[in-house]
Amino acid sequence: MSRRSLLQIGAATTGTALVGAAAVAVAGPAGATPTARLFVHGVASGDPLPDSVILWTRVTPQPTATPGSGRGAVVPVSWEMSADPSFRRIARSGTVNAGPAGDHTVKVDVRGLTPATSYWYRFRCQGVASPVARTRTAPADGAAVPRLRMAVVSCANLQAGWFSAYRHLAARRDIDVVLHLGDYLYEYAPGEYQARDVVVRPHDPPREMVTLSDYRRRHAQYKTDPDLQALHALAPWVVTWDDHESANDAWKNGAENHTPGAEGTWSARKAASQQAYAEWMPVRYTPGGTLYRRFRCGRLASLSMLDLRSYRDEQVSSPVDPAINDPARTITGPDQERFLLEGLADATVQWKLVGNPVMIAPVRLPSTLDARAVEGIGTLVDAEVPPVAGVPYNVDQWDGYPAQRARVLGVLRDRGIRDAVFLTGDIHSAWAADLPADPATYPVTGDSLGVELVCTSVTSDNLDDILNTPPRTASLAVETAIKANNPHVKYLDFDSHGFSVLEVTPAGVQMDWFTLIDRTDPRSAAVWSTSWRVPAGTRKVQPAPRRLA
Numbered sequence: 001m002s003r004r005s006l007l008q009i010g011a012a013t014t015g016t017a018l019v020g021a022a023a024v025a026v027a028g029p030a031g032a033t034p035t036a037r038l039f040v041h042g043v044a045s046g047d048p049l050p051d052s053v054i055l056w057t058r059v060t061p062q063p064t065a066t067p068g069s070g071r072g073a074v075v076p077v078s079w080e081m082s083a084d085p086s087f088r089r090i091a092r093s094g095t096v097n098a099g100p101a102g103d104h105t106v107k108v109d110v111r112g113l114t115p116a117t118s119y120w121y122r123f124r125c126q127g128v129a130s131p132v133a134r135t136r137t138a139p140a141d142g143a144a145v146p147r148l149r150m151a152v153v154s155c156a157n158l159q160a161g162w163f164s165a166y167r168h169l170a171a172r173r174d175i176d177v178v179l180h181l182g183d184y185l186y187e188y189a190p191g192e193y194q195a196r197d198v199v200v201r202p203h204d205p206p207r208e209m210v211t212l213s214d215y216r217r218r219h220a221q222y223k224t225d226p227d228l229q230a231l232h233a234l235a236p237w238v239v240t241w242d243d244h245e246s247a248n249d250a251w252k253n254g255a256e257n258h259t260p261g262a263e264g265t266w267s268a269r270k271a272a273s274q275q276a277y278a279e280w281m282p283v284r285y286t287p288g289g290t291l292y293r294r295f296r297c298g299r300l301a302s303l304s305m306l307d308l309r310s311y312r313d314e315q316v317s318s319p320v321d322p323a324i325n326d327p328a329r330t331i332t333g334p335d336q337e338r339f340l341l342e343g344l345a346d347a348t349v350q351w352k353l354v355g356n357p358v359m360i361a362p363v364r365l366p367s368t369l370d371a372r373a374v375e376g377i378g379t380l381v382d383a384e385v386p387p388v389a390g391v392p393y394n395v396d397q398w399d400g401y402p403a404q405r406a407r408v409l410g411v412l413r414d415r416g417i418r419d420a421v422f423l424t425g426d427i428h429s430a431w432a433a434d435l436p437a438d439p440a441t442y443p444v445t446g447d448s449l450g451v452e453l454v455c456t457s458v459t460s461d462n463l464d465d466i467l468n469t470p471p472r473t474a475s476l477a478v479e480t481a482i483k484a485n486n487p488h489v490k491y492l493d494f495d496s497h498g499f500s501v502l503e504v505t506p507a508g509v510q511m512d513w514f515t516l517i518d519r520t521d522p523r524s525a526a527v528w529s530t531s532w533r534v535p536a537g538t539r540k541v542q543p544a545p546r547r548l549a
């Protein structure tokens with residue numbers, strides 16, 4: 001059977017599973033069905049390898065066993081996986097214990113699976129079955145793969161709106177993997193960061209998350225969202241964190257939004273955020289280990305997932321600080337830099353994709369922006385932006401670590417590496433950019449070493465929200481000025497919220513961007529916005545004639 005037919009079977013039957021998954025949260029625990037009471041937080045899968053995948057759920061065996069409470073009994077939870085959606089032939093099964101030590105989360109790394117195969121899975125606890133969901137293994141290493149389709153998302157602030165982006169993706173029938181580039185959740189207290197001035201849905205717990213119990217409760221709240229549950233049930237996710245999974249503008253020894261003393265030590269808070277992440281996300285990660293890791297899709301592509309928060313040096317206080325050019329400054333740490341360079345130089349795969357939480361393309365501030373626009377950009381990047389033309393506009397990105405970026409891009413140049421594509425989130429805006437060999441000569445030479453494609457936020461505020469202007473009005477002039485001053489930036493949308501879909505084939509990579517009509521409307525429609533593609537071998541991005549079929 002062809003891979004495409006398998007995908008179609010998966011699509012046809014996943015619809016049933018999604019109804020179940022969505023019903024969980026719609027019904028809610030009070031007066032809910034036994035499934036809704038036991039499996040309040042849905043089911044998920046992730047980190048697909050050719051022979052294994054992570055399965056995840058969380059059980060609530062007693063009403064008192066609430067997330068973060070540390071209460072409730074240890075209970076057995078069984079799981080089963082089948083290559084058919086009716087579970088006639090069970091491929092793998094087992095039983096694990098869930099208890100308060102792990103916040104009643106369940107994670108299984110199922111091994112011995114067949115490559116490039118769709119599977120259905122479910123859990124059972126106290127005689128109650130979970131919703132059924134679909135997952136899929138990666139193709140075998142070295143296999144010829146004609147096509148990979150990924151959903152690409154980042155920055156889903158629950159207080160700023162509804163996760164309609166996830167719902168629209170969950171309704172698609174072509175998604176092999178969901179790539180989440182970070183800011184899966186936000187640390188803020190109600191009223192601290194929302195949709196313009198409106199808290200669409202208040203955060204729980206009703207305070208900034210700081211302790212392990214806080215982080216667990218916040219993860220739990222996000223996982224009650226029916227659209228989030230539906231997208232988890234559709235396909236395996238590959239995730240990394242950015243800063244808000246711990247605290248804003250995190251670096252290795254602190255964060256902008258962490259107050260030592262009043263909020264304890266950074267090391268304790270970081271450990272709490274990492275433990276909750278390991279418990280609540282379908283990811284092959286244990287606290288103390290590394291989150292950066294690599295996936296392969298046959299000979300077609302590799303996907304190197306980066307962690308740009310755990311090892312980075314502190315952000316410089318200003319883009320005009322000369323320390324910014326210190327060659328010792330690192331955003332990855334030395335071990336992860338080696339890991340990244342190995343991945344980029346791997347000649348056994350065609351496309352070298354990088355799951356890159358913050359932008360790598362250089363972006364310099366134009367001299368033509370008015371004070372209000374500069375202030376708005378400063379709010380967007382959460383830093384003081386001096387009105388100095390030509391300085392990097394956001395030193396929390398790779399722009400704050402230019403010597404290391406030059407080393408990484410230099411490897412692309414020196415080794416003649418083609419087909420490197422950085423996939424990025426974080427900045428609540430949509431970008432397509434070449435990665436210039438030298439930004440100064442690029443306008444003349446057009447020399448590019450790779451490409452960066454940036455998805456916008458699912459809900460989090462961006463420039464029109466900050467300026468309090470209607471979408472696609474005041475921001476247009478800012479975008480035009482930035483593109484004029486940075487000619488390698490081909491596409492920029494500072495206003496829209498939504499999601500992207502990426503297709504990878506031997507002939508090229510294409511990203512489609514979709515925009516939500518209204519993030520504060522739980523039923524919001526999504527419309528196609530634009531498409532850009534990278535023809536194989538060119539290292540340059542260009543407009544795509546049409547969206548993906």
Ligand SMILES: [Fe+2]
Binds near residue numbers: 244428
């Ligand atoms: Fe964000």
